[in-house]
Amino acid sequence: MSPRGQAARAVPQPTQPPVRRPTVQDVAREAGVSPSTVSRALHTRGYASPAVRARVQAAAERIGYVTDHNARNLRSRTSTSIGVLISDLRNPFYADLAAGIEQELRSSGYQMVLVNDNGDPAEELHAAETLLAMRVPGVIVTPVTAKCPQVLQDNGVHVVCADRELGRSKSDVVLSDNETGARELTEHLIALGHTRIGLLIDETKWSTGAGRLAGFRAAHADSRLTVDENLIAYTSFDADAARLTTRKLLNEHEVTALISANNVLAQGALAELKDRRLKIPRQISLAAYDDVPWMSLVQPALTTVDQSTVEMGRSCARLLLARIRGELTPKRRVVKVPARLVVRGSTGPAPR
């Protein structure tokens, strides 16, 4: 057992049937050229006459040659595997993000090494070390700790932070336009006559929560409404906790609308409203940031802000690859993915 419950570092096992695979040498012999030429003809950009190139490719095909990435990576000191570190694959947000990333990587010939860090700093750091060991040229991470991007960058690995930013980092980052999204959502409710709007939120230290809160405030300010701080209900990132927090909020304060800051909290909020047999939206309106599929299946369907999560994932991958290819100036990039208000049945005019 390793210390602190860390994952064991696996030692490669001797495989039983060592199946001999053809090498560059074999292709060279088959095509009647040298190994160097084979390498150039198949992969390296550059010098190989079309004739030779075709002959080599045919030969490779014929004998079933498959490049050995390990050898290639070792010699060329890089790799086409990209690390992706996310918090929870079972949350549709992260699943969509990963799906977008994978799609873009795959279509560019890269592979995705996916690690679920469960939002645990130790796991995250451990994963970073593994990715260093793999000599990946880049990593996309929804960071838990600033140390993780830090360690990676210190070792020359390009990093793109996705969805959130911790303090001032030095890495590229792709974010949902949280402030605009939350502002539009809040404005939508205000336009419906709501003035006492509850906000269920789990954190405001990272750019994500902070942005959404800022948008919430900005919408109020625009309409010359003052935000009642008591209506901002802080909870933890957990549906059950969100439910209890919602209960407390409704018990103690009068609200005509409720916004939940993400899809997980929305589950808790909805559960509580249903439990109280509140008519949505007649008695109370409900809206959520981060549209996920179930939100359009419930009745009434939820008004949400769609983060275009898959597109966000694609952006992350595109940005990272551009960085790896050296196509970008050294300056750090901040990409904002627009968020889109989706009005459905769960929001309506304020009662009375």
Next chain:
Amino acid sequence: MSPRGQAARAVPQPTQPPVRRPTVQDVAREAGVSPSTVSRALHTRGYASPAVRARVQAAAERIGYVTDHNARNLRSRTSTSIGVLISDLRNPFYADLAAGIEQELRSSGYQMVLVNDNGDPAEELHAAETLLAMRVPGVIVTPVTAKCPQVLQDNGVHVVCADRELGRSKSDVVLSDNETGARELTEHLIALGHTRIGLLIDETKWSTGAGRLAGFRAAHADSRLTVDENLIAYTSFDADAARLTTRKLLNEHEVTALISANNVLAQGALAELKDRRLKIPRQISLAAYDDVPWMSLVQPALTTVDQSTVEMGRSCARLLLARIRGELTPKRRVVKVPARLVVRGSTGPAPR
């Protein structure tokens, strides 16, 4: 552009700051031993005195040494990366499966290379080739084509098929106990007095659909009911199609209960029932195979069969690792993961 829309095969890019990382040599110098000893002390099972081992580990720690997996893999002719080929990460079933696999792999010190093949045979095959290039010791796949497991095995890669089986394969396989699960679900409805039960299903060629259909039939047989073949509605793997098929089924036949064979079809079925303003379960009961989160959020919550998808993923990984470690007899393993009936509000007594 490459032919047939195939993904480009990326060529490693020259990274700009080549950051020199410490090697075994450096650790050896620091610890005052030979490189061989460092290797043994850090990784290889075996011979290194506790004193030396400690000294080497301290030295490695001090200078920030991280093993180069590429070098290690090349020399030892294997790797700790495992390929995972699934159809659609955005479907919670596959996401859960991947999450279970990743968890188990990570805790054993392996990495997951995840590829989304979109159920496309060409993508699947291309992915298999990439994994061969990476020299992965094993792959977990929800197969689209028998050729994919075939190619991998021919090249000495261990394969575990997850969730389904294509004809008679030679690989290990982990399945949900589809027949038992579907039978229990059907029995549940029959016990409630339903005799005209519709089944919405997309395929019966693979073990998955075939098993569920068999369970459906078995439950009828046990109760001496004959299955009305008209009530078995074949559709395609798509929510909208399922909705139309449901519409057609309800238009043409009298049913008092409806079972959908998976979570995607359930969306379509539910949408159609809601559209018709049918009271669930008073006028019609609805149940689904494959419990996913939204099914307990809708009202009434859906009665389902929970496949324990995460556990299924873990099983796949455990089985594959055992195979890789050579802990298993050559005989092919078939693991059935029990399915669990979850009764919720969407099923009730048959009307009249």
Next chain:
DNA sequence: CGGAAATGTGGCATCGATACCACATCCGGC
């Protein structure tokens, strides 16, 4: 107390592809 066995460590070749340089060949120009 001698020699055989056990124990632990170092040396060297090697995994497979590629970077880099040398050089053969062909070309045109003065």
Next chain:
DNA sequence: GCCGGATGTGGTATCGATGCCACATTTCCG
């Protein structure tokens, strides 16, 4: 007709860790 320069190909060292064997040292037993 000779030489400088393209152009394309081959040769060789190398990436970094480990497998394997040799061998120094210690331990144990007759």
